Amino acid sequence: MQINFAAKELTIKLVYYGPALSGKTTNLKSLHALTSKEARGRLMTLETKDDRTLFFDMLPLAFKAKDGGASLRIKVLTVPGQVVHGSTRRLVLQGADGILFVADSQVSETENNAASFLDLRSNLKELGLTMRDMPTVIQFNKRDLPNIRSQEEIEGMAKKGREPIFLARAVDGDGVLESFFGLLKITWSRLEAENQLERTLGLSAAEVLPLAHEKLGVEKPLSELLSKSLGFAISDPRFDAPRGPRVPGAGGIPGVGSAPRTGGKP
Amino acid sequence: MNTPQRQSWRPGGEELSDVKLEDLVSREGLLELVESVVDLFGIPIRVYSASNGLLADAAHDQEVCNYVNTFGSGRTLCGTTVSAAKSASPGETGSALHACFTGNSYRIVALEYETRNVGRLIIGPYLPAATVEVPLTLTAVEGVEPEKARVYLARMPRAKEDTIQRIADHFKRALDLIMFAGHKTFLTSQMHLAAVTESFREMQEKNRRLEEANTRLRELDRLKSNFLATVSHELRTPLTSIIGYSEMLSEGLAGDMNQEQREFVLTIREKGEQLLGLISGLLDLSKLESGTLSVKRKVVSVRSIADTALSTVAPNAKKKGVNLATNIASSVVDITVDPDRFRQVFINLLDNAIKFTPENGTITIVAKNIGMMESDGEDDDQDGFSLLTPVDPRIEIRILDTGIGIPQNERAKVFDAFYQVDSSSTREFGGTGLGLSIVKRLVEAHGGTVHVEGNEPQGTAFVVRIPASGMPPRGT
Ligand SMILES: Nc1nc2c(ncn2[C@@H]2O[C@H](COP(=O)(O)OP(=O)(O)OP(=O)(O)O)[C@@H](O)[C@H]2O)c(=O)[nH]1
Numbered sequence: 001m002q003i004n005f006a007a008k009e010l011t012i013k014l015v016y017y018g019p020a021l022s023g024k025t026t027n028l029k030s031l032h033a034l035t036s037k038e039a040r041g042r043l044m045t046l047e048t049k050d051d052r053t054l055f056f057d058m059l060p061l062a063f064k065a066k067d068g069g070a071s072l073r074i075k076v077l078t079v080p081g082q083v084v085h086g087s088t089r090r091l092v093l094q095g096a097d098g099i100l101f102v103a104d105s106q107v108s109e110t111e112n113n114a115a116s117f118l119d120l121r122s123n124l125k126e127l128g129l130t131m132r133d134m135p136t137v138i139q140f141n142k143r144d145l146p147n148i149r150s151q152e153e154i155e156g157m158a159k160k161g162r163e164p165i166f167l168a169r170a171v172d173g174d175g176v177l178e179s180f181f182g183l184l185k186i187t188w189s190r191l192e193a194e195n196q197l198e199r200t201l202g203l204s205a206a207e208v209l210p211l212a213h214e215k216l217g218v219e220k221p222l223s224e225l226l227s228k229s230l231g232f233a234i235s236d237p238r239f240d241a242p243r244g245p246r247v248p249g250a251g252g253i254p255g256v257g258s259a260p261r262t263g264g265k266p
Numbered sequence: 267m268n269t270p271q272r273q274s275w276r277p278g279g280e281e282l283s284d285v286k287l288e289d290l291v292s293r294e295g296l297l298e299l300v301e302s303v304v305d306l307f308g309i310p311i312r313v314y315s316a317s318n319g320l321l322a323d324a325a326h327d328q329e330v331c332n333y334v335n336t337f338g339s340g341r342t343l344c345g346t347t348v349s350a351a352k353s354a355s356p357g358e359t360g361s362a363l364h365a366c367f368t369g370n371s372y373r374i375v376a377l378e379y380e381t382r383n384v385g386r387l388i389i390g391p392y393l394p395a396a397t398v399e400v401p402l403t404l405t406a407v408e409g410v411e412p413e414k415a416r417v418y419l420a421r422m423p424r425a426k427e428d429t430i431q432r433i434a435d436h437f438k439r440a441l442d443l444i445m446f447a448g449h450k451t452f453l454t455s456q457m458h459l460a461a462v463t464e465s466f467r468e469m470q471e472k473n474r475r476l477e478e479a480n481t482r483l484r485e486l487d488r489l490k491s492n493f494l495a496t497v498s499h500e501l502r503t504p505l506t507s508i509i510g511y512s513e514m515l516s517e518g519l520a521g522d523m524n525q526e527q528r529e530f531v532l533t534i535r536e537k538g539e540q541l542l543g544l545i546s547g548l549l550d551l552s553k554l555e556s557g558t559l560s561v562k563r564k565v566v567s568v569r570s571i572a573d574t575a576l577s578t579v580a581p582n583a584k585k586k587g588v589n590l591a592t593n594i595a596s597s598v599v600d601i602t603v604d605p606d607r608f609r610q611v612f613i614n615l616l617d618n619a620i621k622f623t624p625e626n627g628t629i630t631i632v633a634k635n636i637g638m639m640e641s642d643g644e645d646d647d648q649d650g651f652s653l654l655t656p657v658d659p660r661i662e663i664r665i666l667d668t669g670i671g672i673p674q675n676e677r678a679k680v681f682d683a684f685y686q687v688d689s690s691s692t693r694e695f696g697g698t699g700l701g702l703s704i705v706k707r708l709v710e711a712h713g714g715t716v717h718v719e720g721n722e723p724q725g726t727a728f729v730v731r732i733p734a735s736g737m738p739p740r741g742t
Pocket residue numbers: 018019020021022023024025026027051052053054078079080081082141142143144145168169170171172
C-alpha cells in the first residue's frame with residue numbers, strides 16, 4: 001500500500017497467484033470486461049506469443065471517493081505461473097496487500113495447486129512475510145470442466161481452512177467479481193486496522209466497498225457478491241481483525257446459489 | 267525510457283506516480299503526432315510536460331500575429347497573452363478556453379495517463395467560427411489599421427469549439443495509446459532487468475551454499491583419510507606381532523605341536539595376513555586420498571614392470587591353472603613412473619584377473635603407443651587424429667582375461683572403494699573391494715586414466731593409459 005498524502009491518494013496492490021494455466025490472466029481479462037470504462041485503465045499483459053504470462057499482467061482501477069476526497073487506486077496484477085519464472089513471481093509479490101490464489105479445480109491439478117501454494121509461502125518468507133500477514137482469498141476456477149473437486153469437498157475444506165473460498169468460471173466471468181470484492185473486503189479491513197485510514201484519509205471501511213462497487217459499475221448487488229464465499233461469510237466482522245484466531249463454527253450458509261445475505265456492512 | 271532504475275522498483279508499485287510524459291514517449295514521436303494533427307486541421311498545437319517544459323511544437327506564425335507584433339503595444343499585449351496561455355490551467359474539467367485580444371482563442375487541455383496529470387496541450391491560436399467582426403480589442407491597438415486587421419484575421423484557421431474539443435479528444439486518445447505502449451516497454455525492460463538480477467542473485471546464493479557444502483565435505487573427507495591412516499598404522503603393529511609369533515609357533519620354535527594345533531596356528535597366520543593386506547590397502551588408499559603418498563619417478567620400461575609383476579603373481583596363476591602372456595610392442599617407449607607403485611597397479615589388476623578367470627583361461631598384458639587423447643571408446647578410430655594427438659606420447663596397457671567379465675552397468679562402479687559386483691563372490695574369491703580403487707588413484711596420480719571394457723568374446727579388459735612422462739598432460 002502506498003499513501004500519497006499530498007495528493008490524497010491511496011494505492012493498493014492485489015496479486016493473483018496460482019499454478020500455471022489456472023486462469024489468473026483470464027480472471028483479469030474478465031474483471032476488465034466487467035468493470036466500467038471510467039474506473040478502469042488499460043489491461044496490460046506482458047506475455048509470450050502463446051499467451052503465457054511472461055512477467056505479469058496489470059489492470060489499474062482508480063476512482064475518487066467524493067469530490068475533492070481521497071482517490072483510491074487498485075492495481076491488480078497476475079504472476080506468471082510457470083515454474084521457471086520463480087524470481088519474477090517474487091518480484092511481483094513485493095508490496096502486495098492481498099492475494100487471490102487462483103486454483104485449478106481439476107482433480108489432476110491438485111498437486112500443482114499445492115506446489116504453487118508452497119511456492120507462494122516460501123516467496124513470502126523470502127520477503128520476510130508469512131501467510132498470516134497476507135490477506136488471502138482462494139478461488140477454485142474452471143468449475144465448468146469435468147473431473148473437478150466437488151463442491152461439497154471444497155466446502156468441507158473451506159470450513160477447516162483459514163481463507164474464504166470462491167468458486168469461479170473465469171472464462172465466462174463467473175465468480176470473478178465475487179473473488180475480487182471478497183479480496184478487496186478483507187484486504188481493506190486489514191489495511192484499515194493497521195493504518196487508521198479512516199482517520200488519515202477519511203475513507204472508512206463501511207463506505208469503501210460500496211464505493212468501489214458503485215464506481216466500478218458493477219450491477220450485481222455487493223451483498224450478493226460477498227455472500228458467495230464458501231465456508232463462512234466474508235462479511236463476517238472477524239475479517240476486520242484477521243490476525244486473531246478464527247471463531248469456529250461461525251460459517252454462514254455456504255455455497256453458490258444460497259440465499260443472499262445482507263453482507264458488506266460490518 | 268530514461269527514468270533511472272530505483273533500488274526498490276517493483277511491478278505495480280509506486281512507479282507510476284512519477285511517470286513522465288517525456289519518459290513514455292520520445293520527443294520525435296510526439297512531434298510527429300502533433301504535426302499529423304496540425305496537417306489535418308491547420309491549427310497550431312503545442313505540448314507541454316507536467317513541469318511546463320515545451321515537448322513538441324508544430325505552430326507556425328500567423329499573419330495577424332506578425333502584424334500586431336510590428337507595433338510596440340501590440341508586441342507587449344501578444345507577449346502577455348501567450349505567456350498567460352502557457353501557464354493557464356485546464357481547470358477541473360480538464361479543458362479551458364483562453365482568449366487573445368486579436369479575437370483568436372487558445373484551448374488548454376489537460377493530458378492524463380492513468381488519471382494522473384502528465385502535461386498540457388495548447389491548441390491555437392484559431393478564430394472561433396462564430397466571429398464576424400474585428401474585435402475592438404484588436405483595433406484599439408495603437409497603429410493597427412482595421413482593414414488590414416480584417417484581411418489578416420480572415421486568413422486565420424477557423425473552428426467551432428466542439429471541433430476543437432474533438433481534435434483534443436482525438437489527440438488525447440492517440441497519445442494515450444502511445445503512452446501505454448511506451449509504459450509497457452518501460453515495464454518490460456524494468457521487469458526484465460529485475461528478473462535477471464534476481465535470478466543472478468539467487469544463483470549466486472545457491473553457488474555459495476554449494477561451495478560451502480563442498481568445502482565441508484572435503485574437510486570431512488580429509489579427516490576420514492587421516493583417521494584411516496592412523497587407525498591402520500596402529501592396527502598393523504600388533505598384527506605384525508600376531509603373525510610373527512604364529513609363524514614361530516608353527517615352525518616349532520616353542521616346541522612341537524600336533525597336527526591339529528599346527529593347522530589352527532596356520533589358520534591364525536593366514537587370517538592375520540589377510541587382515542594385514544586389508545589394512546595395508548586401507549592405508550594406501552587413505553594416503554592416496556589425502557595426497558600424502560609420495561611418488562618417486564624413474565624412467566623405466568613397461569616390459570620390466572610387467573615382468574616383475576608377472577613373476578609375483580605367477581605362483582598364484584599356476585595354482586589356479588591360468589596362463590599368463592604378454593604382448594608388448596617393441597616400439598613402446600619408456601615411461602616415467604614410480605616403479606613400485608606402478609607394479610602395484612599391475613599386480614592388483616593381475617590378481618583380480620586370476621581370481622575371476624576359471625582354469626585354462628588366459629591373461630594377457632598388451633602394451634602399445636597411442637596418439638588419441640582421452641578416447642575411452644572401445645575402438646581407437648583415427649578421426650581428427652591431428653587435433654587429438656597430445657603433445658606427450660601416451661602408452662596404453664591392457665590387462666585382458668577370459669574370465670567372468672563385468673556387466674556394462676557395473677564397469678564404472680568397480681573402482682569405488684569396497685565395491686564388489688557380487689559380494690557373495692567374496693566368499694568364493696576373497697578380496698576386500700579396495701584393489702581397484704587403489705589402482706585408479708595410483709594411475710591418476712601418474713596423470714593417467716583407467717577404465718573397463720569387455721574382452722570379446724569372453725572376459726574383461728582393464729585399460730590403463732598414461733602419458734609416457736608420467737606427468738599430467740600440459741594444460742590440465
Ligand atoms: N474451461 C475453463 N477454462 C478456463 C477457465 N479459466 C481459464 N481457462 C483457460 O485456461 C487457460 C489458461 O488461462 P490463463 O488465464 O492464461 O492462465 P494463467 O494462470 O494466466 O497462466 P500463466 O500465465 O501461464 O501462469 C486458457 O486456455 C483459458 O481459456 C475456466 O473457468 N474454465
